[in-house]
Amino acid sequence: MSTSSAAPAAPAGPGHSPSDFRAAAHQAADLLADYLTELPARPVWQPMPDAARERLLALPLPEQGRPLAELLDDISEEVLPYPMGNGHPRFFGWVNAAPSPAGVLATLAASAMNPSTAGGDHADVHLERTVVRWIAELVGYPAAPGGGLLTSGASMATIVALGAARARAAQRLGVDVREQGLAALPPLTGYVTGETHSCVRKAAQLLGLGSANLRTVATDADGHLDLDALRAAVAEDRAAGRAPFRVVGSAGTVNSGAVDDLEALAGFCAEEQLWFHVDGAYGAFGRLDPASAHRFAGLELADSLALDPHKWLGVPVDCGCLLVRDPAQLRATYSLVPSYLRDDAAGDLGWFSEYGIEQTRPFRSLKVWATLAALGRAGVAASIARCCELARLLGELVEAEPDLELLAPVETSIAAFRFAPAGVAQERLDAVNQALPVAVQQRGQAFVTGTVLHGREAARACLLNPATTEADLKLLVQEVLAAGRELLAR
Ligand SMILES: *Cc1c(COP(=O)(O)O)cnc(C)c1O
DSSP, rough: OOOOOOOOOOOOSSSSSHHHHHHHHHHHHHHHHHHHHHGSSSSSSSOOOOHHHHHHHTOOOOOOOOOOOHHHHIIIIIITSSOOSBBBBOOOTOOOOOOHHHHHHHHHHHHHHHHOOOOOSSSHHHHHHHHHHHHHHHTOOOOOOOEEEEEHHHHHHHHHHHHHHHHHHEEEEEEEEHHHSTTTTTEEEEETTSSOOOHHHHHHHHHOOOOGGEEOOOOOOSSSOOOHHHHHHHHHHHHHHHHHHHEEEEBSTTTTTBBOOOHHHHHHHHHHTOEEEEEEETTGGGGGTTTTTTGGGGGGGGGGEOOOOTTTTTOOOOOOOEEEHHHHHHHHHHHHOGGHHHHGGGOOOGGGGGGSSSOOOOOOHHHHHHHHHHHHHHHHHHHHHHHHHHHHHHHHHHHOOTTEEOSSSSSSEEEEEEEEOOOOOOOHHHHHHHHHHHHHHHSSSOOOOEETTTEEEEEEEOOOOEEEEEEHHHHHHHHHHHHHHHHHHO
């Protein structure tokens, strides 16, 4: 029988000592600084060469380990050359920002500590409470202690908020939804518009509420929820024995950046005792632009507000945030503390894991802290205002081109438009505009994405990068015209 007392083998082979880590970390710093510096001179995006894509897809699970330094070579050769394109000053697709350099550094530090920010008494937990308060202060939402948490994104924030709204509505109807489920309830009915983000529908489906109980309320010509239509729908549903329980307002729609009349919606929801949720994932930070701030009046009255620091703030993905007026409602919905997780040191607020769905939670707050600390409130506000100004300018450039049509007023930092030369049939225009975003992307000079707005195929450009210049916008317009004319000629 072996009685060997030799230490267990190190988990990895050569190239993993503390000094190897230090050397590799220095090498990584240079690699990433080069990457970020050289990005603006590259094509915005290019399709991956087939061979490079195949190499990544076919990577075998390695049997033996390799030195840290070699891994960086692989990242440099096989990964960094093929980015999504966000980060480039002419990337205007979806709502994907350039990463804040401070946030990039903080990501490394946070992963070196690697806590679970579920709760307890460590720096990450306290910092999360502070950055949640900072985010609330930035957008002018009341910051109740415990009244919010960071999430993977606004989709998760929406699920968490909707779960609380569902629990409150059920409670008012005498049902404990956690215990009894939905069977004993009349149809809990929610209200959105055709411009509401799809994550709201997904959340309703997931929570067992059913898409059929999500009413799509009409909008005005510019995509704002029509309050009279909402009023009529709620009255009709009550008369039919349904249980209206919440309304979703948009603080910046994803198609055109439209902001609903939040103050009027909040007033209506208070009268009708409905939960008022505001989706500010993309747009809520637009309140920091002095020229746009007035549009957001009433945001502070929402029962819940979903935002995405990983969008306009440039916090590296992932980082969403949920803010709520009544933290007790969140805790009543989600707190479930088994004996192995009891922690007497947690204090009155308890654990973050009692306010949402995740148990083991990442240290997201450090990259939020770093991003905001690096710029300050004034720097963030200047960057937001710059993006809005650029979007308004793009709107003007579009309107000045006879072959382009602006499809909605620029209310925040999104311009929605289409290629529409005179004398071309609508059907043909729709076909051309549907193909347009990819045609622009493939030219490599600028990146826009498409959507359908007012039933018409459209392109949309979302301005999130204050490093974008007026020349970049002019180039975008030229690229759109060139791609449109090419498509039309086919
Ligand atoms: C991005 C977005 C969402 C979804 O947020 P994720 O962070 O992608 O989960 C919801 N609403 C709007 C308006 C958005 O722009």
